Amino acid sequence: MTSRTDIDVRPITEAEFPDWQRALNTGFLMPPAVAAEQLEARRHLFVPGRSIGAFDGERCVATFRSFDQEVTAVGGALVPADAISNVTVSPTHRRRGLLTRMMAQDLAAAKERGDVLATLIAAEYPIYGRYGFGPATTMTEWTVDVPRAGLDARWAAPEDGGRIDLVDGEDVRKLGPELHERLRRAQPGAVSRAELWWQIRTGVLSTDGSPWTEPFYAVYRSAEGEVEGMVSYKADDRWGDAKQPLNTATVQWLLAVTPAAERALWSYLCSIDWVTTVKSGWRSPDDLLPHLLPDPRAARITTQADWLWVRILDVVRALEARTYEGSGSLVLEVEDRAGLSGGRWRLEAGADGASCTPTTESAHLVLDVAELAALWLGDESAVRLAALGRVREIRAGAARVADALLRTSRRPWCPDMF
Numbered sequence: 079m080t081s082r083t084d085i086d087v088r089p090i091t092e093a094e095f096p097d098w099q100r101a102l103n104t105g106f107l108m109p110p111a112v113a114a115e116q117l118e119a120r121r122h123l124f125v126p127g128r129s130i131g132a133f134d135g136e137r138c139v140a141t142f143r144s145f146d147q148e149v150t151a152v153g154g155a156l157v158p159a160d161a162i163s164n165v166t167v168s169p170t171h172r173r174r175g176l177l178t179r180m181m182a183q184d185l186a187a188a189k190e191r192g193d194v195l196a197t198l199i200a201a202e203y204p205i206y207g208r209y210g211f212g213p214a215t216t217m218t219e220w221t222v223d224v225p226r227a228g229l230d231a232r233w234a235a236p237e238d239g240g241r242i243d244l245v246d247g248e249d250v251r252k253l254g255p256e257l258h259e260r261l262r263r264a265q266p267g268a269v270s271r272a273e274l275w276w277q278i279r280t281g282v283l284s285t286d287g288s289p290w291t292e293p294f295y296a297v298y299r300s301a302e303g304e305v306e307g308m309v310s311y312k313a314d315d316r317w318g319d320a321k322q323p324l325n326t327a328t329v330q331w332l333l334a335v336t337p338a339a340e341r342a343l344w345s346y347l348c349s350i351d352w353v354t355t356v357k358s359g360w361r362s363p364d365d366l367l368p369h370l371l372p373d374p375r376a377a378r379i380t381t382q383a384d385w386l387w388v389r390i391l392d393v394v395r396a397l398e399a400r401t402y403e404g405s406g407s408l409v410l411e412v413e414d415r416a417g418l419s420g421g422r423w424r425l426e427a428g429a430d431g432a433s434c435t436p437t438t439e440s441a442h443l444v445l446d447v448a449e450l451a452a453l454w455l456g457d458e459s460a461v462r463l464a465a466l467g468r469v470r471e472i473r474a475g476a477a478r479v480a481d482a483l484l485r486t487s488r489r490p491w492c493p494d495m496f
C-alpha cells in the first residue's frame with residue numbers, strides 16, 4: 079500500500095483535467111468515462127489553482143474544487159465565500175486523510191484571499207462538521223395530494239390581475255437571471271448563480287451526459303406586467319385501472335419574488351388537468367405552499383434535511399455583515415480547532431447595524447465555530463444548542479439573548495445545489 083505521504087495533493091493542471099474528471103465520476107459512482115462533450119461543458123467550471131487533485135503516482139485518486147461565490151446574509155449584504163464542490167476520494171484511497179489534506183489547503187487559501195465564509199452542500203451529514211462547517215439552512219420537499227387539497231377545480235388564472243404564460247428555454251435564459259438576482263438579494267442563505275446554471279437547466283449544455291428532455295416552463299407576471307415568478311416542471315404519464323389520469327408534476331425549480339407569484343404558481347401547478355400529485359422540489363421550509371391549500375395536510379413533507387453548510391472564516395466580518403431584529407450585546411468565545419477563526423468578541427447589535435470587537439472580558443457564550451455557522455443565518459436556536467450541550471452558557475440567559483439577536487422572522491433558504 080502507498081503510504082500517506084507518497085500521495086501528492088495539489089492543484090491540477092489543465093492537462094490533468096480529463097483524469098481528474100474520471101476520478102470525480104468514480105467517486106460519485108458514475109460511469110468513469112466522461113464523453114468529450116461533457117468534458118468540454120465541465121471545462122467551464124475549471125478555475126485554475128482551485129481544482130485540487132490527489133495523485134498516487136500518475137493516477138488521480140481524489141478531487142476537490144472551489145470557486146468564488148456570494149452568500150446573502152440576513153439583511154441582504156452579499157458576503158464573499160469559497161464555495162466547495164466535487165469532493166471525492168476513490169474507494170481505494172478512502173480514510174487515509176486525503177479529504178482532510180485537500181480541505182486544509184483550500185480553507186487556508188480562502189482565508190488568505192479574504193473570504194468571509196466557505197460553503198458546501200454536504201452529501202452526507204457526518205463529513206464536514208469536523209472542518210468547522212455547520213448546517214445553516216434547511217430544505218423541505220412536499221408531495222401534494224391534489225384531489226385532497228380542497229382547491230376550487232374551476233381555477234383558471236390568478237385572481238390578482240396577474241397572468242401565467244408558458245415559455246421556452248430561450249425566454250427562461252432571458253428572464254431568469256434577473257428574476258434570480260432579485261430573489262437572491264432578498265433571501266438570506268441564497269447564493270450567486272453563474273450564467274452556466276441557466277444553460278444547463280435549459281439544455282444548452284450538459285455536464286452529466288444524461289439525455290435532455292425539455293421540461294415545461296411557466297412565468298408569472300403581475301398586473302403591471304412585471305416578471306415575479308417562474309417554474310420549471312416535468313410530468314409523467316400514469317393512468318389508473320379505471321382509466322383515470324394519475325399524473326405527477328415534479329417541480330425542478332421555482333422562483334417567486336412576491337407572495338402573489340408564489341400563490342399563483344402553486345395554484346397553477348395544482349390545477350393542471352390530469353395532475354393528481356405535485357412534487358414541490360427542494361423548497362424553503364418556510365414556503366407558503368402548504369398553507370395556500372384549503373387543507374394543508376394534503377401537502378405531506380417527503381424530505382426535510384440540512385442544505386447549505388457554512389464555515390465561518392472571518393467572525394468579525396460575518397457578524398458585522400448581517401442585520402439584527404433586536405438590539406443587545408453578547409460576548410462570544412469562538413473555538414476553532416483548525417486555528418482559522420477562533421477568538422473572543424463583543425457583539426453589539428442594534429437597528430443601525432452591528433460591531434464585533436475583540437475583547438478580554440469574560441465570555442457569555444462559548445461555542446465551536448461550526449455552531450456559530452448554524453446560528454449565523456438565524457435558522458438554529460442557541461437555546462436548543464445549549465440544551466444539546468453544544469454551546470456553553472457562561473452567563474445565565476446568554477443563549478436567549480443570542481436567539482433574540484440572531485434569529486429571524488422568516489427562515490433562510492438556499493435555492494441552489496452546487
Ligand SMILES: CC(=O)SCCNC(=O)CCNC(=O)[C@H](O)C(C)(C)COP(=O)(O)OP(=O)(O)OC[C@H]1O[C@@H](n2cnc3c(N)ncnc32)[C@H](O)[C@@H]1OP(=O)(O)O
Pocket residue numbers: 105106162163164165166167168171172173174175176177178179198199200201202204205208
Ligand atoms: C461538497 C461535496 O462535494 S459533498 C460530496 C462528498 N463526496 C462523497 O460523498 C463521495 C463518496 N465519499 C468519498 O469520496 C469520501 O468518503 C469522502 C470524500 C467523503 C471522505 O474522504 P476521505 O479521504 O476518506 O476522508 P478522510 O480520510 O480525510 O477522513 C477524515 C475524517 O472524516 C471521517 N469521514 C470521512 N468521510 C466520512 C463519512 N462519509 N461519514 C463519516 N465520517 C467520515 C473519517 O472517518 C475521518 O475521521 P477521523 O478523523 O476521526 O479518523
